[in-house]
Structures are given as structure tokens and as C-alpha cells.
Amino acid sequence: MSEPLVRTSGLRRSFKTGDGEIEVLCGVDLTLEVGETVSIVGTSGVGKSTLLHILGALDRPTSGSVEFNGEDVFSKTPDELSQFRSESLGFVFQFHHLLPEFNAIENVMMPGLIANMPPEVARERGIGLLEEVGLGHRIEHPVGKLSGGERQRVAVARAVLREPALILADEPTGNLDPKTGDQVLGLLMNLNRTHNSALVVVTHSPEIAERFGRNLVMNSGSLEG
16 A cells, blocks of 8 residues: 555644643644545534645644655755745745736746756746646736636746645635636646645635545644544
8 A cells, every 4th residue: 555645643732821821723633635626624622724834834743653655754854945935835825925126927937947947948847837827828927917717827837846745735726716726726626636636625625625635624723624
């Protein structure tokens, strides 16, 4: 039997407050297979984003482990963690976090350039992705002049430039109108199929969650489903 792409065991995360500590994750066990689609639904404050940040090595658990292809993620050095995020993960957030001083293709190319990908390769791949998300006519457009939905599509293209094994999306449609949100979600699902990237999406919406292969519910720091 093949190793899962991701396996978490006993994942806990607590934060210190003025009144002591609050435990946000309470022993989360999760496996993700190569190429699968998973939704995580739940109300605000139950730990969804915290879990996503730990899966993406943007935060560390208080205890427990995260394995990626059988390797302990948090045994890596800071430089190794940075390389791991760059090579293996793609991130899409509710707010696109594009760099306003650059145009669409420059934003999409950025992860490749940071990883020393030859500029001509990064540009060629970025143009192909912008065309794939329906923005072939906006390649050189300043991102400040793009609509909210177009900016989010640029962010999606940027997330998959290096063909990551795992895409993590935190409320990627939460800042968009229903029609545009549906288009962005469709793009993520299509990229999952064409690039075989596993896709984990955090959402408040049960309707969105139903479109995924596996639906999980976060409730008071525990994962169910």
C-alpha cells in the first residue's frame, strides 16, 4: 500500500492569552492522498485556518507531527522548510496577496524566480497558466486594474506555477460574488484534475464543501468526517 501524501498524528496547537492558554487544535489525525480533493467546513474560530497553516508549514504545532511523503516536516531546518513550501505547496488565500507593483505575469512568475527557475521558463509556464485560467488577454495587465475575480485567478495561477503536490486554499471564494466564486472554485478543481495536485479547501459553505471528494467538519478543534 502506497504512502499517503500527508499524514498528521495527534496534532495540537495552543496559544497563550492573558487568561492562560487556549487550545485551538485538539489532537487532529488526518491523511491526504495524492490528487484527492478535501473540504474542511466549520464556523469561525474552530481551528480551520490554524490547521491549514500547519499543513502548509506556516505555523508549528504545539505537539503532534506532520509527515509529507513519509518525512517529518518539522524536523527540517528553516531553510529546508522554505524550500519545501516553495517546491511542494501552493497557497490560495481569501485575499489574493498579489504584489501591486507588478503585472499579472510577473506575479505568477514570482515563485519560480525566487526558486531560481530560468526567467524564460517561468514566463512561458506562467503565460500558459494565465491562459488556462482565462486571463490570456490580461498577461501584462497591472494587477491594480484587474477585478477581484481576475486577481484571485492570478493568485490561483501563481499557486500552481511550480506544479505543487498540494494546494491549500483558505476561503478562496469568500471575498467574491457567487458567480465569480464559482468560477474560481471550478478553476481549482480543474487544476486538481490536470496537474494531479491534492487540493484542500477551507470554507464556511456546506454547498461548496459538497463539491469535493471528501468532506470534513472542524468542530472545537477536532476534525470529523
